[in-house]
Amino acid sequence: MYAMVIDQPGEAEVLQPREVETPQPGRHDVLVKTAACGVCYHDLLLRNGTMKRGVPFPLIVGHEPSGVVEAVGSEVGSVAPGDRVAATQWTGNCGLCRLCRSSREPLCLQRKWYGHEVNGAYAEYFVIQEESVVKVPPEVSLEEASMFSCAIGTAWHAVRDRGRVQPGETVLVTGAGGGLGVHTIQIAKLCGGRVIAVTGGPEKAKRLEELGADEVIVSREDFSDEVKRRTNGLGVDVVIDNVGGPLFEPTWRSIGRGGRFVLVGELSSNLIQINTARIFLKGVDIISTTSTSRTGLEQVMEQVRLGNIRPIVTESFPLKEAARVHRMLEERKSFGRVLLTP
Numbered sequence: 001m002y003a004m005v006i007d008q009p010g011e012a013e014v015l016q017p018r019e020v021e022t023p024q025p026g027r028h029d030v031l032v033k034t035a036a037c038g039v040c041y042h043d044l045l046l047r048n049g050t051m052k053r054g055v056p057f058p059l060i061v062g063h064e065p066s067g068v069v070e071a072v073g074s075e076v077g078s079v080a081p082g083d084r085v086a087a088t089q090w091t092g093n094c095g096l097c098r099l100c101r102s103s104r105e106p107l108c109l110q111r112k113w114y115g116h117e118v119n120g121a122y123a124e125y126f127v128i129q130e131e132s133v134v135k136v137p138p139e140v141s142l143e144e145a146s147m148f149s150c151a152i153g154t155a156w157h158a159v160r161d162r163g164r165v166q167p168g169e170t171v172l173v174t175g176a177g178g179g180l181g182v183h184t185i186q187i188a189k190l191c192g193g194r195v196i197a198v199t200g201g202p203e204k205a206k207r208l209e210e211l212g213a214d215e216v217i218v219s220r221e222d223f224s225d226e227v228k229r230r231t232n233g234l235g236v237d238v239v240i241d242n243v244g245g246p247l248f249e250p251t252w253r254s255i256g257r258g259g260r261f262v263l264v265g266e267l268s269s270n271l272i273q274i275n276t277a278r279i280f281l282k283g284v285d286i287i288s289t290t291s292t293s294r295t296g297l298e299q300v301m302e303q304v305r306l307g308n309i310r311p312i313v314t315e316s317f318p319l320k321e322a323a324r325v326h327r328m329l330e331e332r333k334s335f336g337r338v339l340l341t342p
């Protein structure tokens, strides 16, 4: 098969197609013919060397795949060749610890980040453990299914499980035009929130409104006064932060007393400074979210099947053009998710 193998971190052009051995499934694994793989900012941070911990090079990145099962290991019972599947962002979890048993598999000490600690799916085929795949219903396309785990599932976990958005609460979504943001808006609306979306791209504002954002603020700098103005000076109840360090100050200033600050994405390795008294005087809960559980993946799939969440794929490119797609993301030119298809 061919795969986009990264030998060493560097510019986008380090992504080059190469013939490699097709991986073989172990006893508990499935071999899947890739239909689509989402391109995540996480992939860029691995490729450019920002994320270093536990990254083995040469590496095939890509943790947002879907496809058709080609072969299964001897112990696999839940899927068979020919099944259409979507995958979680992790593999190798123990299945037995308290975290695995409470739908927190991404935190299991044994789990490996897919396409990060082990080879992923910028390839014609990928291998992953049985527990990490779920069957995709016929009314959902495999392109849409590639977004279940990371782009939609993480947003689902952040808004619903971690942020616990309640009807009538105001929700600030940063990085609103990105792959996570466009789904965060939809899920926050589904939970009854009033959504204020922040985006750096003026051309994205109208589309964010179409997705359900009640208000859109176009800004790459300090938007906190604008948020205060639109919330009667109170600030928002919940922040779903897809950006992290680069916008931490304005995002922090936008949250109201007793608010919940949910950290989802980090686009840099910048350190932030905060006086801890500011946290407790304001009574803010600082909460994190880490990927999707298997249960979360199944819930998201059902919501997409019911039409409650619309997966936003903007464009698909041939896998061999991965370098070009990475450049597009670096230049913030994309809206929603961009997919690679072998």
Ligand SMILES: [Zn+2]
Binding pocket: 039, 040, 041, 042, 063, 064, 150, 151
């Ligand atoms: Zn991702």
Ligand SMILES: [Zn+2]
Binding pocket: 093, 094, 095, 096, 097, 098, 099, 100, 108, 109, 110
């Ligand atoms: Zn475990």
